[in-house]
Amino acid sequence: MRIRTRSAVLAAAAVLFLAPATFPAAAQESASSRLLGTYVVPHDLRVDGTPVGGLSSVDYDRRSGNFVFVSDDWSDYAPARYYRADVSVTERGVEDVTFTGVTLFRRPDGTTYPTIDTWREEQHQVPRPLRNVLGTVDPEELRVDPLTGEVAWTNEGQRNVPADGSERETVLLDPALRISHHDGRYVRDLPTAPNEKMTMGETGPRVNETFEGLTYTADGMQVVSALEGPLEQDGPPANADHGAFSRITVHDRAGLPTAQYAYPVEPLFAQPQPPNDWNTNGISSLLADEQPGRFLALERGYASGIGTKGRIFEFSTVGADDVMGRYSLAGGGFRAVQKKLLVDLDEIGVPYTDNVEGISWGPLLSTGERVLLVVSDNNFSPNQQTQLIAIAVR
Template structure:
């Protein structure tokens, strides 16, 4: 089902004007991440656009943006909502993002596409949890996080431009949820991140450890999340790596307040390096959003290790180094979960981040843009 939407002036979202401590044009350099000067990365801040919660698009509330991608040949932006078919059937959006070397100017929603199940029908309520989206050679890749409480496994699928199901990748053993929580995904900590490598391989990342691999992050300890490397043609997993999610960066104000930290997005740089995004939250304090660079080279393939917490084998996780902390540079990040490289209207290389507002009136859908002055390719 394809819902075309022509965006009128009332749906034009212009650059908001918050009091930013970070000036447009401020540059951030990491000359030798992972002690590798060939992996140098430099970013320059371009600006921020926010869309208020409650914005209606074609009669449906816009929000829940959990994944964002850009197709270089067609210059097309798409974003996926993590609405579990509760406000409307699961869907992704086409966006018109106006950005160039002078700044991030506006974000418009130009089209809504309904995601369809294997029977060609819209997903029923609470049968899917869309989280990540990427363009690929044979269609649009997207993930569902599943629902551990309901016993629904996560999945990685290919859909056409019209939302029709094309095919599904094979879920490796050990990832399906278990009722007794001895193995499989944690609820809301599953297939959150997705990247397409330069050689075509596909990486899917968990937000936190599988139950058999250890605990989720705490204030004093991190979490061992798995990255699955899929062969794009066969749909089979060819390797798995360990990504060390950082400990929760801040404690809540109240001792019984909520806090967490996870890894909701990854983005390919080349065939072995990626950017990762970690999102922490502390109740009554706010979000901590950090970007890291990781390198898969030299990391142990753990696909044949059933439990990271009980194995006696030597395991080398991916190498990891911090690139940017959005709060530390003067921004006030919302619940950022999505990122993509793109081209501005003037050809400028850009990195765009987007937040999931959780359909919460106290949050917004936030877009942040950086010019990419240098990065490994």
Template sequence: MLVSIFFRSGFRCFGSGFVNSNKNILRYPLLIVFVGAIICSCSSSKPFSSRSAEPGIPAIRFLDEFVIPHNLLYDGTLVGGLSGIDYDSIRDRYFLISDDRSFTGPARFYTAKISLKAFKIDTVFFTSVSQMTQPDGTVFPSFKQDAKKTPDPESIRYHPINNSLIWTSEGDRELRAGKMNCRDPYIYEMDLTGRFMDSFFVPKNFKTSEFEIGPRGNAVFEGSTFSLDYASYFVCMEGPLYEDGPMPAFDYKGAPVRIIKFDSKTKKPVAQFAYLSDGVAHAPNPSNGFYINGVDEIVSIGKNKFLVVERSYSAGMHQNTIKIFLVDISNATDVSSLSGLNTAKNFMPATKKLLLNLDDLGRYIDNIEGITMGPALPNGNRSILMVADNNFSDLQKTQVLLFEFTQ
């Protein structure tokens, strides 16, 4: 295991070396010892509140940013690609899943302690890493080993009643070596060591195909959450099914993505709801450049109410646009029987209201993919923590963002 300590001072100390807090450049070698991996922040951030001040509407206030060092090693694994985070309030610990598709190491998740002091992130302390296993008990292979069995981990949620973890994989639908590789998305339950326990029943319309029906590649089970009583489990698509219409664009908003509601005990779907995503936030430059907008994550905050995170990126932009919405499915239509939402007219989508656009923070925001409700702050309000997936790239940051949530 690796010790990594950051102090709140002019420089950040990493092992026996220093990292300049502005340039984030490692200046001295690392000190490796066999204890936990501790990272202490020295960042200073100006709080920023969401613009909503309406009665009964939650408000979100930005408090702090923490950056986990690039290429941090923990217990022989490369810490990165953190695409999901969840908080266990009973034991004050966090679970973070890596979307490493068994490339730099086996598919895995981490446990960590994140210490908050005076509305700031003080330390991040990784306490364990566990390999996730397939139903047959073996670790997941890489693409080179077996492309049809390689996972794409995205979201992770802790079930305190079962003392287990639920995680999602987007599967795969990509041309590889001239052939369409189709791997269905799935939802697995595992114990806290990563051992497979059970799976959820995925509806047929979410099965991948070599034809343009069903889910698109890399736009499937991106977010998940339990209801507050843990009786229900919700999974949200990143983008629409082919039958539900095109992906969002700069000049097209309202692409319907599906939220699936499961019975937590039977693990069977009981309903589907439509959520209309925003359009791409910024026009790409050049105009024919890459762009994307999709749902990143979802977290429950009340009966039928959620925070939904959307992420947008366009060529020519230097960062992602991250928006947090208040979403309510109380009056939404069950669209399970509707094969195509693009042409259907007889359904009511979930309602949504923008709470915070992170562009308004005036700071660099990377590829945010995970969100969780955290512990109470000193004033009694709940905290929110978000984590960024750095894609194992030295051009990106593994950010942990802290917010105050007023409901």
């Protein structure tokens, strides 16, 4: 999800002159985690002619030893793509980040993905509603397959329905889970659960709240996806007064959905100012732990006039009910996943939290702790930051 903040402009501007920079960890730390440091990527950084920005996920490629970052650019600034980078993380924090290359995603015919406006122009003779998810993409999360080295990534999709409900101008782009070769060539799309298809708006995913989370289990035998927020029929999105239920879907190695679980999204951390202004809270990244059935979820909240908050929760699907066949979660009557707070970025001393959207495991430290790396999406705005935040987790 793109979050274009207004209230964070002054706070961001106050620290932009530090880029690139590393901040020492503050004294605060929780019982299970501590801040190692943060690093700010220069806003004007370009790799092979493309602007490095909109980084909405991070993952460690154990085959190459480097990290991969997907850009959620809808081909507006450059064709849809992902980056590779060498990231040096030690007990002293993120010491250096060197972007080593960019890979453009390809459609089945080998071409890059166009902007959504260009794609709509190309489709002006096609009967509506348009549903071709291969025509244009909005990437959100990318993971390296631990068994093959291919990359799995999500496309958020889109719904554009005219006020009169006419199919003549309707665009319904189903959210997608896509597999590409490491060089960007298209391989295939994974099946998605029936309730994750775009509709005219009464049911199904909400626009800009679809596949934000994706992860492989540690053994590589399952792919797990997460919707950012609730389905239309699952109740309203989370706000400062109440939380919401998102859905976590487990896919087998072939990609077939096998189970779906209700995930309780936290209420928004503060009332927006003014109270009726724009706000959101939901899952922006999903990461598997080594223990079967256990995962981490990054919840990113934004309250207009207040700012952004990032919290990482640990949860387990063990003991939760499979809700794939349940039409709505609004009425309760099921067991959701059990979760607990692992990291609150404010409480461990992150000096400034921007639009955090991705998490990945990093190296083991000599202390026995494991690094958890967080990345923020700057929305290509000079008033926001591309941050890398390194956390040591016991």
